[in-house]
Amino acid sequence: MCIDCGCAERTEQAHHHHDQNQAGRTIRVGEDLLAKNDRLAAVNRARFAEYGLLTLNLVSSPGSGKTTLLETTLRALSNELRFAVLEGDQQTANDAERIAATGVPAHQINTGAGCHLDAHMVGHGVDHFDLANLDVLLIENVGNLVCPASFDLGEDCKVAVLSITEGEDKPLKYPQMFRAAELVIINKLDLLPHLDFDLETCRDYLRQVNPQARVIELSCKSGAGMETWYNWLREQVAKKK
Amino acid sequence: MHELGITRSIVDIAERTAREHGGTRVTSVTVEIGALSGVIPDAVEFCFEACSKGTLLDGARLIVESIPGLGRCPDCGREQEIDNHSFACGDCGALGLERLQGEELRIKELEVD
Numbered sequence: 640m641c642i643d644c645g646c647a648e649r650t651e652q653a654h655h656h657h658d659q660n661q662a663g664r665t666i667r668v669g670e671d672l673l674a675k676n677d678r679l680a681a682v683n684r685a686r687f688a689e690y691g692l693l694t695l696n697l698v699s700s701p702g703s704g705k706t707t708l709l710e711t712t713l714r715a716l717s718n719e720l721r722f723a724v725l726e727g728d729q730q731t732a733n734d735a736e737r738i739a740a741t742g743v744p745a746h747q748i749n750t751g752a753g754c755h756l757d758a759h760m761v762g763h764g765v766d767h768f769d770l771a772n773l774d775v776l777l778i779e780n781v782g783n784l785v786c787p788a789s790f791d792l793g794e795d796c797k798v799a800v801l802s803i804t805e806g807e808d809k810p811l812k813y814p815q816m817f818r819a820a821e822l823v824i825i826n827k828l829d830l831l832p833h834l835d836f837d838l839e840t841c842r843d844y845l846r847q848v849n850p851q852a853r854v855i856e857l858s859c860k861s862g863a864g865m866e867t868w869y870n871w872l873r874e875q876v877a878k879k880k
Numbered sequence: 881m882h883e884l885g886i887t888r889s890i891v892d893i894a895e896r897t898a899r900e901h902g903g904t905r906v907t908s909v910t911v912e913i914g915a916l917s918g919v920i921p922d923a924v925e926f927c928f929e930a931c932s933k934g935t936l937l938d939g940a941r942l943i944v945e946s947i948p949g950l951g952r953c954p955d956c957g958r959e960q961e962i963d964n965h966s967f968a969c970g971d972c973g974a975l976g977l978e979r980l981q982g983e984e985l986r987i988k989e990l991e992v993d
Contacts, residue, residue, distance in 0.1 A: 668894075
């Protein structure tokens with residue numbers, strides 16, 4: 640039924656009885672293996688652009704505090720900006736329920752064994768929202784610093800969240816992801832006095848991997864840095880209008 | 881393990897292409913995997929047998945051609961071989977190497993009967 644992805648139209652087996660027997664023919668292909676995802680991501684991107692929607696793809700390790708960051712942000716800004724949140728997890732609707740409790744529309748995508756969201760899931764996921772009445776679509780990807788780096792969802796940019804309990808060398812260990820991010824949020828700053836985490840070393844590693852990335856350090860608990868993040872969001876939304 | 885999805889794409893594209901050309905069986909499929917693509921060739925090979933079972937690719941040979949990473953320094957302009965962990969120019973130490981080659985993830989050709 641879906642005209643973009645043709646996902647309900649699996650009739651390939653129906654017509655397959657050619658008898659040509661030209662042994663050992665070579666067929667040149669040259670097709671990108673992510674072509675299908677990229678095509679669907681382009682469809683998503685065009686759809687978001689039509690509504691002037693800012694779309695962020697939040698990526699991180701599990702437990703970096705993405706959902707708490709979203710909850711805090713939504714409680715602070717949902718009187719000035721219209722948000723919706725797509726939640727990606729292998730199992731449970733826990734995160735979507737937490738988001739819904741803030742009064743913002745949320746939809747949970749369960750990937751099952753899947754380690755990342757793809758453009759197909761997102762294309763169908765946003766059918767649950769009234770895109771014409773939104774300013775910001777936040778996509779919380781599956782907690783995983785590897786696979787989500789390879790899959791374009793049609794977002795404006797990836798935002799990587801790194802919590803200081805993870806250690807300062809995460810950018811060096813997972814460079815693909817930190818290179819793909821336009822903004823890196825260093826989270827849980829309130830825990831700094833209790834940890835051996837060296838902020839300057841972490842900033843330096845990030846600079847090595849991605850010298851262009853904007854970095855915002857914050858704590859949802861203490862509120863430190865939150866206004867900088869909110870202002871960044873406001874600026875990105877303003878660019879879309 | 882996004883290699884599972886990548887491998888499924890290999891099988892899907894190869895089957896579709898073979899059918900378009902009237903092929904009834906794919907005997908080999910050649911893919912190009914760049915060193916900077918984030919995809920591990922070994923993992924693709926590991927998934928291939930399971931993904932090809934019951935398809936036109938059942939029993940087909942998977943040939944992986946690796947493409948080395950190539951970068952250019954934004955400051956001194958030197959081109960150099962890079963991997964996913966190369967951050968600084970080997971000559972002048974500048975950061976932010978531009979990637980010229982190595983992000984490929986392509987199905988190159990098929991042999992069909």
